[in-house]
Amino acid sequence: MADNFTKGMARNIYYGGGLFTFLLLCGLTFDTMLELPSRDHRENITESVALGKSLWEDNNCIGCHSLMGEGAYFAPELANVYDRYGQGNEDTFKQFLQSWMAMQPMAIEGRRKMPQFNLESHEVDALADFLIWTSRIDDNGWPPNKQG
């Protein structure tokens, strides 16, 4: 590095640049927090949606599935599973999910297995409500198609 570029200058770029960028991040975060309510539709988070999220977490679903593209890549994306199997009808989707969860683990040799989580019927409905709410978040149009 050039000799006329001193250590003091490098230090100032580090402390000044780092601090400035962090403050910028905080400002952008503040702005995003103002914008989010119109994108996540938090007014639709019912008790059932909240229960669904805690069931999602307590059973470590993210250990195999992805949700909005984040998580593990061993099992299908689920933020758009309502779009994939619900045919636009919440009751249809709930019926589908009830029977799907009851079927696990499927006895197909060599296939990736989902454990049986022994959820009660109202819990599966809550999980469905959570996934339906998630599918309606404005996520800039991801994923590209319904396969996720």
Next chain:
Amino acid sequence: MKFQSQAVAKPYFIFALALFAGQILFGLVMGLQYIIGDFLFPYLPFNVARMVHTNLLIVWLLFAFMGASYYLVPEECDRELHSPLLAKILFWVFAAAGVATILGYLLVPYAQLAEMTYNHLLPTMGREFLEQPTITKIGIVVVVLGFIFNIGMTILKGRKTVINMVLITGLIGLAVFFLFSFYNPENLVLDKYFWWWVVHLWVEGVWELILGAILAFTLIKVTGVDREVIEKWLYIIIAMALISGLIGMGHHYFWIGPGEYWLWLGSIFSALEPIPFFMMVVFAFRMVRQRRHDHGNQIATTWALGTAVMAFLGAGVWGFIHTLAPVNYFTHGSQITAAHGHLAFFGAYAMISMTIISYAMPIMRGRPQGNPASAQKVERFAFWTMCLSMLGITLALTVAGAYQVALQRLPDDSMALSFMQTQAKLVPFYWIRLGFGVTFFVGLLAYFASFFVGQHVAESADAKKEEVCCGSCS
């Protein structure tokens, strides 16, 4: 070794490497589960294996960072560690908490673990990488605070070098941003938004400061290059890391709810993220070329250079290939992401850990000029086997990811294959990945073996080498 208290690093390094071996074993199991879906089901479901694999990684890296700090801070401060006893106590606390948590994952269904640990009182579990029970998270906070107190007191009382200041800033950042793991609102978008304040601000933020400090320390020691020169590079590298990486977090905000301007900010700033890693490569090679002495521990120098190169490839190049929003729209959450994750974590953080271990362990074992040639030869074989295997894993996953995108993401609704159909098509690439996983494990075994090679030579040569410079005084 300049100060007795530096030796508290030793158990940290040994335990880190033991956990590393566990991480790789569970990785191999998952590699096979990707091909034979019901392998070990229901005894070890994939989600449990993955949790163990990723959590072991995080914990062994934390152990290595702590060991590195305990080793280098006293030497940089030119005084003994504030409290070696505290360091020893925290080692056992952290080790016990880590082992108990992993056993919890393996022995009890996750939902039951959540119940047993009263997760409902302060729900923090069940989020990727933050699966630890809340009580373990609190334990991590306590251990890290005790650790930072110990390191901080040492620095306050001693010499405040640039390496010390950068390291302590990184460690404090690590502790502060981990606190976001306790924030888990009902709103998934907010949850995800601040989840990244732990994950991204760790690995693409403050951890880079820790990496930079350890790398700079090792380079000073093995090359004898003037501290002024190295410190200038360190400042400018980490400055670039923060300036690009903080707003670069936007590349995680593309598709999880935040607004459209993140598409631009995330793309532009994260496209700059390879720059500090590229500078790190230039820096490492230039310092080695300008070296003032030939340190006997040549393999430590190889690790330092290797870290710079592999971190640039993994974090820099493989990050860049899918960071622009129009590309990421198709690659997000595919095997491309997995490819990047593997090479970046190994190249940057696993390798910097092995760099400092390779430099410091021989000194702590009474070999100031490094291990005997026969041991360094085995370690060199291990270095190349692990690096090339990880590149193999990365390439296999990259091809798998590209094919996955072509089959599942690019076509429209009517033509796209389902996730499971696509996975079936990727099996040949998963075999290749598993093959490289096995050779990686061979490399790891060779690495462990290198610690036990040439014991007799080392003992007989010790007497003669006492006079030779180990680099500790520079």
